[in-house]
Amino acid sequence: MGYVPHTEHDIRTMLSAIGIPSVDRLFDCIPERIRLKRPLDLPPPLAELELRRHMAHLAAKNRSTAQLRSFLGAGAYDHFVPAIVDALASRGEFLTAYTPYQAEASQGTLQHIFEFQTMMCELTGLDVANASHYDGATALWEAAAMAIDHTGRRKIVVSQLLHPHYRAVLRSMLQHLDVQILEIAHAQGLTPTSMLRDICAGAACVIVQNPNFFGILEDLPAVAEAAHAGGALAVACVNPVALGILRSPGECGFDLACGEAQPLGIPLSFGGPWAGFLAARKEFLRAMPGRIVGETVDTDGRRAFVLTLQTREQHIRREKASSNICTNQALMALRATVTLSALGPGGLARMAELCVQRAHLLAEKVPGRPVYKAPFFHEFAVEFQKPVHEINRRLIEKGFLGGYDLHRDYHDHRNTMLLCCTEKNSPEDIEAFAAALREVAR
Amino acid sequence: MSPVGQSGGPSNGVSLLFEKGSPGRSGAYLPAPDPGKGLRDLLPAAHLRPVPPRLPEVDELGVVRHFTELSRLNFSIDGNFYPLGSCTMKYNPRINEEAAALPGFAALHPFQPEEEAQGSLELMHLLERHLAEIGGMDATTLQPAAGAQGELTGLMLIKAHHKDRGEPGRTEVLIPDSAHGTNPASCTLCGYKTVTVKSTSDGGVDLDDLKRKLGAKTAAMMITNPSTLGLFEERIEEIAAIVHGAGAQMYMDGANMNALLGRARPGDFGIDVMHFNLHKTFSTPHGGGGPGSGPVACRKHLEPYLPVPRIVRDGERFRFDSTHPKSIGRVKSFWGNHGMHVRAYAYIRHHGAEGLRQVSAGAVLNANYLLARMRGAYQIPYDRTCMHEFVLSGNRQKKQGLRTLDIAKRLLDFGFHPPTIYFPLIVPECLMIEPTETENRETLDAFADAMLRIAEECKSDPEKVHRAPHTMPVKRLDEVRAAKQPVLRWHPPPPAER
Structure with missing residues (x-):
């Protein structure tokens, strides 16, 4: 049991070097009164053989997208993952290394983060990116905090078509900081840009998601223009696969962009661990939170990489730091980097194009009323005659994972399902799913 | 293309992937586009990027060689002794990796119906219970993604508690001068002012300094025990009594729980709320700087404020429950770093008490x-x-x-x-x-x-x-x-x- 390698002989030798008679005496510094005098109330230990069986038993109580054909998205996307991603990311040299504080012994991690930063800049069309965040939602919160600090304004404007969990994270994280969050209602599935100019006056930033939570493509240049007219920063929350084909936030005039790297080779894993990304125009560099890797030279003049601009960070600045973030999601960012390296610009664009094609194919075939007419990426809303959870229960019986129930978050969307396709949904699956829907949604 | 970087000299030995490859090459081939309507028929040109992102164009073997070469530049636990204080760089058991990679866990969509995710909900429920038992606490949330996020979550519980009791004037948090930098940074993010408490020459908290700085404005004391000096705070009960006497809460940074497993429990020495670092004490791999996982456990009086959703057991079934009006809300999308929960749970089950x-x-x-x-x-x-x-x-x-x-x-x-x-x-x-x-x-x-x-x-x-x-x-x-x-x-x- 366990991974402590000592034999009785080792323990005796070590105790004699320390000069005490027993291991228990090492704990004499804990006052007797508060020492635990009973065993912890935990189930008995399992040998590796038994543990493997137990974990398989628990996993088998789930029915995952490995068994169900999934048409569910809503911020978590089931994409093709090249085989080399698991093979490379599970190498112990990446898996079991720590934060690269000792640069000479961490060039592998530092360089792949530098490559990740470059890729995030390329996708977002912005100048600088950091080493990653816990997830898209917390990256967005950090972006909002940057805007609040930069402008000194205490109000942020948020589109209602931002992912409900992201909005919830913004609400909880800002609740103690005297910041007002103004949510703007959607109009026909889009963030209305006409009145945005007035609303943005006095705001630190305006935040929109693209494609938005309903899958629809927002008018990003109009949003950025309205934000800037009111003196606010424009913040985009974006899908990195879509950025293989869509105009980048930087090109559309945005100041900050963030999002979830999960679609790039990161398993669904019931919602985590994933990786958030955050990119900005260069004037915001010194306000950025989190780890940043920079290029430099060693004493022989050779190119090398190092954690840099650390005076922004908590371990140096303590209460004056730009954030409390310490960990990034290096291993998850590595998966995204390997995925983008394998796909290249052509592969990423192909992946995005297949998403668009398959989603539009499903939209043609699916029974029910398409709720919006606007251009969409790989998700769209459909209204049925029955509650979504009833339809989904019947779909499960047929081996399908149905779409997201929009009524959970949007009370004006009764019986409305958000459906998603990726390149993994074959035309045959789409045909079969549409047929199943025709049967159960009647 | 030359392998020489902008710095002009030879590199650490490995060119950037961007400097390798050739236009048109790819390391992953996807199916051809479907016949019929293409991208430009389906989406308006105004939305499409005129120029593709400049990503590497490298063959599959080229990608494998690149990242294999990079990996060889790293020290790691697998390759090297890594006695990094406060980081608990213990062996990361491979059985835990195998468990987390089971398709039942790794391919589980976070919005799947609860009925189809019973194994994961049960695992999360059990991990919550086990962590509460190890910490001597009453309730746990697995949502925080890392230790620092756990700290912030814990402080938010404390803030909500004081507000709920009609004491919003408590605006300061006491922190010993030996604390991790994340502690004061988390205070700032929660809208608290940090007040530093001195250590004595024997490495403990200076009680006189503590009493001087404690008062009606104190919301909490954040303590690390054992401290970052590796010493158990022998007067911890007295410190907790003093802090509680002033109406403030005790937060413990659980970074150093490896020393206390089965020996002493924070809940038994006066701590109200703490975080665990699953990537330290419970052996989940550090991954070159993440992912981590920072569950927060607390005593009964702080439970109403825990993030939602909570996990509830109804007989043999498990479900999410968001009906907690006093909750601080959500600190992360979905349910936390579930892959790390699987690993930490496997670690605890392997060891037992x-x-x-x-x-x-x-x-x-x-x-x-x-x-x-x-x-x-x-x-x-x-x-x-x-x-x-x-x-x-x-x-x-x-x-x-x-x-x-x-x-x-x-x-x-x-x-x-x-x-x-x-x-x-x-x-x-x-x-x-x-x-x-x-x-x-x-x-x-x-x-x-x-x-x-x-x-x-x-x-x-x-x-x-x-x-x-x-x-x-x-x-x-x-x-x-x-x-x-x-x-x-x-x-x-x-x-x-x-």
């Missing part, structure tokens, strides 16, 4: 053994029985013209990752050493021998130490240049050079 006691025994034994072997060669600022880690000072070597940084870099030449250095801030020229329980005696001896030899070299061949490392892929780096002229991404060479 007795196994976890052996973990703390091994961790404390190893630290004290190394401490004993350092005596004489290095200054020991707090020379008494330590817990899972201890600090040394490089003061003696400083008199010989060498800094702790030099000692750290020289260790690399012996194949050892250096300890944490210059932290905690209250120890000059600090080296903070945490061997963990998974290292055997031969490894500890080899490390101790290297440390003693370096102490000798500081006298006999200081220049050799000062110029270290000599055997790494790169020599010491120009960190000033990195910060003054930041190059934070690859730029394509100007067209003329192509």
Whole structure:
């Protein structure tokens, strides 16, 4: 049991070097009164053989997208993952290394983060990116905090078509900081840009998601223009696969962009661990939170990489730091980097194009009323005659994972399902799913 | 294309992937587009990017070679002893990786109906219960993604609690001067002012200073126990009583729980709320700086404020429950870093109660053994029985013209990752050493021998130490240049050079 390698002989030798008679005496510094005098109330230990069986038993109580054909998205996307991603990311040299504080012994991690930063800049069309965040939602919160600090304004404007969990994270994280969050209602599935100019006056930033939570493509240049007219920063929350084909936030005039790297080779894993990304125009560099890797030279003049601009960070600045973030999601960012390296610009664009094609194919075939007419990426809303959870229960019986129930978050969307396709949904699956829907949604 | 970077010299040995490959090459081929309507028929041109992102164009083997080469530039637990204080770099068992990769967990969509995710909900429920038992707490949330996020979550619970009791005027948090930097940074994010409490010469909290700074404005004290000096705070009950007497809460940074497993529980010594670092105590891999996972456990009176959704057991079924009106809300999308929950749960089940006691025994034994072997060669600022880690000072070597940084870099030449250095801030020229329980005696001896030899070299061949490392892929780096002229991404060479 366990991974402590000592034999009785080792323990005796070590105790004699320390000069005490027993291991228990090492704990004499804990006052007797508060020492635990009973065993912890935990189930008995399992040998590796038994543990493997137990974990398989628990996993088998789930029915995952490995068994169900999934048409569910809503911020978590089931994409093709090249085989080399698991093979490379599970190498112990990446898996079991720590934060690269000792640069000479961490060039592998530092360089792949530098490559990740470059890729995030390329996708977002912005100048600088950091080493990653816990997830898209917390990256967005950090972006909002940057805007609040930069402008000194205490109000942020948020589109209602931002992912409900992201909005919830913004609400909880800002609740103690005297910041007002103004949510703007959607109009026909889009963030209305006409009145945005007035609303943005006095705001630190305006935040929109693209494609938005309903899958629809927002008018990003109009949003950025309205934000800037009111003196606010424009913040985009974006899908990195879509950025293989869509105009980048930087090109559309945005100041900050963030999002979830999960679609790039990161398993669904019931919602985590994933990786958030955050990119900005260069004037915001010194306000950025989190780890940043920079290029430099060693004493022989050779190119090398190092954690840099650390005076922004908590371990140096303590209460004056730009954030409390310490960990990034290096291993998850590595998966995204390997995925983008394998796909290249052509592969990423192909992946995005297949998403668009398959989603539009499903939209043609699916029974029910398409709720919006606007251009969409790989998700769209459909209204049925029955509650979504009833339809989904019947779909499960047929081996399908149905779409997201929009009524959970949007009370004006009764019986409305958000459906998603990726390149993994074959035309045959789409045909079969549409047929199943025709049967159960009647 | 030349493998030479913008800096003009040869690189650390591996070109950037952007400098490799050739236009049109790919390392992953997807099916052809479907016949019929293409991208430009389906989406308006105004939304489409005119120029593709400049991503690498490399064949599959080229990608594999690149990242394999990069991996070889790293130290890691798998390859090297990694006695990084406060980071608990213990062995990461492979059975846990295997469990987390089971398709039942890894391919589970976070919005699947609860009925189809019963295995994961049960696992999360059990992990919550086990962590509460280990910490002597009543309730747990697995949502926070890392220790620092756990700290912030814990502080938010405290803030909500005071507000709920009609005491919003509590705006300050007391933090010992030995604390991790995340503690004060988390306070700021929660809208709290940090007040630093001094340590005494024996490494404990200065009670007189504590009493001076404690008052009606104090919301909480954040404490790390054992402290970052590796010492158990023997007056912890008294400190908790004083803080509670003033109406404030006790938060514990659980970074150092490895020392306490099965020996003492924070809930039994006056702590109201704490976080665990699953990536430290419970062996989930650090991954080069994440992912982590920072569950928060608390006593009954703070439970109403925990993030939603909570996990509820109804007989044999498990479900999410968001009906907690006093909850602080959500701190992360979905349900936390579930893959880390799976690993930590497997770790706890493998050990059971007795196994976890052996973990703390091994961790404390190893630290004290190394401490004993350092005596004489290095200054020991707090020379008494330590817990899972201890600090040394490089003061003696400083008199010989060498800094702790030099000692750290020289260790690399012996194949050892250096300890944490210059932290905690209250120890000059600090080296903070945490061997963990998974290292055997031969490894500890080899490390101790290297440390003693370096102490000798500081006298006999200081220049050799000062110029270290000599055997790494790169020599010491120009960190000033990195910060003054930041190059934070690859730029394509100007067209003329192509």
